[in-house]
Amino acid sequence: MxxxxxxxxxxxxxxxxxxxxxxxxxxxxxxxxxxxxxxxxxxxxxxxxxxxxKDMNELGLTMVDEAGLTLRQLMRQARRRIASGGSVISTSVLTFMEFIDNQPNQFRLLLRERSGTSKAFRSAVAREIKHFILELAHYLEGETQCDSHHAYMQAEAMVTIVFTSGAEALDLEGQSREELVERLQWQLRYISFGGYHYAQKNSK
Amino acid sequence: MxxxxxxxxxxxxxxxxxxxxxxxxxxxxxxxxxxxxxxxxxxxxxxxxxxxxKDMNELGLTMVDEAGLTLRQLMRQARRRIASGGSVISTSVLTFMEFIDNQPNQFRLLLRERSGTSKAFRSAVAREIKHFILELAHYLEGETQCDSHHAYMQAEAMVTIVFTSGAEALDLEGQSREELVERLQWQLRYISFGGYHYAQKNSK
DNA sequence: TATTTTAGCGTACACTTGTACGCTGAGATT
DNA sequence: AATCTCAGCGTACAAGTGTACGCTAAAATA
Incomplete structure (x- = not known):
């Protein structure tokens, strides 16, 4: 057999x-x-x-699943790194940039089909990204004790910015890429700080 | 003649x-x-x-220019509305959502070609969006007296989030769309608040 | 061992695509 | 009035596309 x-x-x-x-x-x-x-x-x-x-579409959706899988493995890896004492923001960003370098085409697929011409694709990608967001939201909720709705919005904003920066990073190298990462980290801090503030305020 | x-x-x-x-x-x-x-x-x-x-490409680049023009007109309109006493965040968001409703295909072009397969397109779209960001950054700098680099990063983050939310809005209607707008506004507040905080801190 | 299943092949067909080439007739120019 | 310019047309072609259909040989099953 x-x-x-x-x-x-x-x-x-x-x-x-x-x-x-x-x-x-x-x-x-x-x-x-x-x-x-x-x-x-x-x-x-x-x-x-x-x-x-059956179709090229069916192949494509399979590919989206595969890329989503990679994304989840990535998250687990980032969590491990953070648990063993890394800064949350810079570790996450670093991990994501590794994804883009190692699997640029998986990232490209998610990036493009997120706003592509097939609703099935868009939904499939949205689903994968939602996993990503929910994971992060859960983490934020546990870490900062803010209410879950604010945690979700915060996570969503962060993921959006990371994704878009990733897209730009694809076209960059060296110096300008480091500047991009630097900017990204500041922007994440904005959201983190602002999110913390409003979540606190709201929970009273 | x-x-x-x-x-x-x-x-x-x-x-x-x-x-x-x-x-x-x-x-x-x-x-x-x-x-x-x-x-x-x-x-x-x-x-x-x-x-x-000469090409379909040449047509496409012309179209990007046209969409960029619409975007700039949009900004002027938003500024007028704000000047005559509207809330900055909700007016901006409202104006942008009107753009998406009125010219969905112009928006789709910018959205997709931003991460499309032609470098010329990507650069052209990036240029148009950069105008948008710089305008906003300039406004923020004047309004909050923060340093210009922080203003830029803040504006960039905001525009990114607005754009991505716009993309999602294309697939939504009614209730869930209002929820999206609501979330978007919170996220902008996060960035605004966080940006303000860090910019202050840094300028000392 | 005899039978069934099926991954992969080759041929064939109807379409669509971009674009080279030369022509025409109506405006523009002189 | 004579000449030039050029927007738009029709024909033609090579290239590439998805996929229907029937065959083959090897693995699986009985």
């Missing part, structure tokens, strides 16, 4: 996903990908694509 | 631009547009397109 067959199928399925991610770049978004080119890079005939996915 | 000729040319040029904007929608982004379809809607032969633009 080795399942030689199923194993091989999984392998080319992964090859398709890998090929698709690989064809994403600064100049190539998901909607630019063609079934035929993806199949070609994965080493199968165009028509064999359908043995794995 | 009526310039009948030039006048007519301008007219079909505008028809092309209008057709292109019209074909943008939630399900259709600029890179999905085809030269032929745009020409068809504008009522000219595909090959006549080249009498006006």
């Amino acid at each position: 080795a399942g030689v067959r199923a194993q091989q199928k999984m392998k080319t399925r992964q090859a398709l996903i890998a090929a698709a991610f690989n064809q994403l770049s600064a100049e190539h978004s998901f909607s630019n990908l063609s079934l035929r080119e993806v199949a070609r890079e994965a080493g199968i005939a165009p028509t064999s694509f359908y043995r794995h996915f | 009526a310039g009948v000729r030039a006048q007519q040319k301008m007219k079909t040029r505008q028809a092309l631009i209008a057709a292109a904007f019209n074909q943008l929608s939630a399900e259709h982004s600029f890179s999905n547009l085809s030269l032929r379809e745009v020409a068809r809607e504008a009522g000219i032969a595909p090959t006549s397109f080249y009498r006006h633009f």
Whole structure:
């Protein structure tokens, strides 16, 4: 019961996903990908694509899931680093920047399809980002004892800013990138401080 | 010297631009547009397109400029409203939401091409948004006497959040949209308050 | 061992795309 | 009035697209 067959199928399925991610770049978004080119890079005939996915859309949604998974692993990693004594803000930012450097195409997918042309994609990405926000909100709530609604809004604002800065970071290197990170950290402090203030005020 | 000729040319040029904007929608982004379809809607032969633009790219950049212009007019309008006694935050948010309702496709263009597949587009959009940020930063600097670097970072964070909320607003209506606006306003208050605090602290 | 299942292939087809090329006729210029 | 300019057209083509259909061989099942 080795399942030689199923194993091989999984392998080319992964090859398709890998090929698709690989064809994403600064100049190539998901909607630019063609079934035929993806199949070609994965080493199968165009028509064999359908043995794995009904559609390019189905492939894409799978890719969003994969990127979401990476994002969650990232969060866990950041939490570990913070727990072992890192500054919250700079550790989080650093971790996120590593994500962008290591998996730029996963990030690009989330970034672009968040406001892309398919509602299914937009919802899928929104769902992944919401996980991210909720995690952060939960953390903030525990840490600062503010009410949960304020914690959520604070987390949402932070994630928004981190994401957008990530997008800009994709086009930058070296000095100007460090400046970006610096700005981002200040902006997070603004939100943190302001959020703390209003949450306190409101809880009275 | 009526310039009948030039006048007519301008007219079909505008028809092309209008057709292109019209074909943008939630399900259709600029890179999905085809030269032929745009020409068809504008009522000219595909090959006549080249009498006006070298490229679809050139058309697109023109469209970004136009959207940027709208954005600047918007700012002026918001300033007038504030000057005549409106709350800064709620007036700004309201004005921006009007933009999204009135010119959703101009907004979509800026939103998507900001992280799109053409560097030229990304830079063009970034330039327009930078105007927006600088205007706001200037206003904040004058209003709160904080140092200009902090004012800039504050403005940048605000614009980022407003833009992203705008993107979400495109998919929402009624109740949930009002909730979004409510959240957005809180988030802006966070930044405003936090920004004020750090700017003060730093200027000593 | 005989039978069924299925991942992958090749061919074929109907479309759509961008754009090269040369023509025309109505304004502009002289 | 004679000439020039040029916005718009029609034809044509090569390239690329998604996918329907039927085949094959190897793995799975009986």
